Amino acid sequence: MLLALKLLLVPALLAVISMAGKRWGPGVAGWLAGFPSLTGPILFFLAIERGAEFTTQAAILSLSCVFSAIAFGITYAWASRRFGWFGSLACAYAVWTLATLLLSVLAMSVVAALPLALGTLFIARRAYPRPQGTWDSRPLPASELLARMGAGAAMVLGVTAAAEALGSVWTGLFAAFPVMSTVLAAFSHRANGPGYVVSMLRAMIGGFYAYIAFCLSVALLLESQGITFTFIVAVAAAVTVQGLAKYAVR
Numbered sequence: 001m002l003l004a005l006k007l008l009l010v011p012a013l014l015a016v017i018s019m020a021g022k023r024w025g026p027g028v029a030g031w032l033a034g035f036p037s038l039t040g041p042i043l044f045f046l047a048i049e050r051g052a053e054f055t056t057q058a059a060i061l062s063l064s065c066v067f068s069a070i071a072f073g074i075t076y077a078w079a080s081r082r083f084g085w086f087g088s089l090a091c092a093y094a095v096w097t098l099a100t101l102l103l104s105v106l107a108m109s110v111v112a113a114l115p116l117a118l119g120t121l122f123i124a125r126r127a128y129p130r131p132q133g134t135w136d137s138r139p140l141p142a143s144e145l146l147a148r149m150g151a152g153a154a155m156v157l158g159v160t161a162a163a164e165a166l167g168s169v170w171t172g173l174f175a176a177f178p179v180m181s182t183v184l185a186a187f188s189h190r191a192n193g194p195g196y197v198v199s200m201l202r203a204m205i206g207g208f209y210a211y212i213a214f215c216l217s218v219a220l221l222l223e224s225q226g227i228t229f230t231f232i233v234a235v236a237a238a239v240t241v242q243g244l245a246k247y248a249v250r
Helices: 002-024 026-033 039-050 052-064 066-079 085-105 110-127 142-166 168-175 179-192 194-225 227-249
Strands: none
Touching: 002 026, 002 142, 002 179, 026 179, 026 194, 039 052, 039 194, 039 227, 052 066, 052 110, 052 194, 066 085, 066 110, 066 179, 066 194, 085 168, 085 179, 110 194, 142 179, 179 194, 194 227
C-alpha cells in the first residue's frame, strides 16, 4: 500500500509543481516542493503498518533530514553555476550522502533534531547563491512532463528498495530523500537554466518550515494521542506554518 501510494503520489505532485512553476515561476514551485507532501503520507502509512514507536523514531529522523536536504539544495545551486545538470546532481548527491551518513550515526531525539533543522534553515538563506541573470520561459511539453513523472516513479522504487534493505534507521532517513528536488532541479536546469533552478531551490526553504511542523507534531503526539488525532494536528500545523512562512518571506 505504501509503495503504491508513493508511485501514484510522487508523479502526480511532480506534475502539479511543474505546472505551477511554469504558471507562477520558480518561487512558487520551490515553496510547494518543500511541503511534506511525500514524507507525510509515508509516516502515516508507517504508523498503520509498523506502529507508533517505529513511526515516532522515523519522524525524528525525517526532521533531522532537513539538514541533508538543504545540503543537497545548496550544493546543487552552487554547482549549477559551473556545471550542467548531471555534474550538479553528482555534486549534490555526494554531499547529501555525507550529510545523511553523519545523521545515521548520531543518536537523534526531538531535542537534538529540532534545533538542527531550524538552525539549518536559518543558515540556508545565507549559504545559497543569489540567482544571476534571467532564465528562459520555455513551454512545458507533455513529453517532458511525462518524463519528470516517470523519473520520479523510478526514483521511488530505488529509494524504497534501498531503505528496506538497510533497516529501520534508514527508513526514516530515506523518507526525506530529495526525490522532488532531484527531478525538479535536473529538469528545470536543463530546460530553464541555472538562474531558474537556484531561485527554485532557495524558495524551498519556506516550504521546509511546514515540513518541520509536520514531523515535529508526529514525533511529539503519536505515541500518546493515536494516529487520527496526531495526523489531523500535523496537517493543520503544516498548512498553517506554510501560509505564515510564505507571508514572512514576502
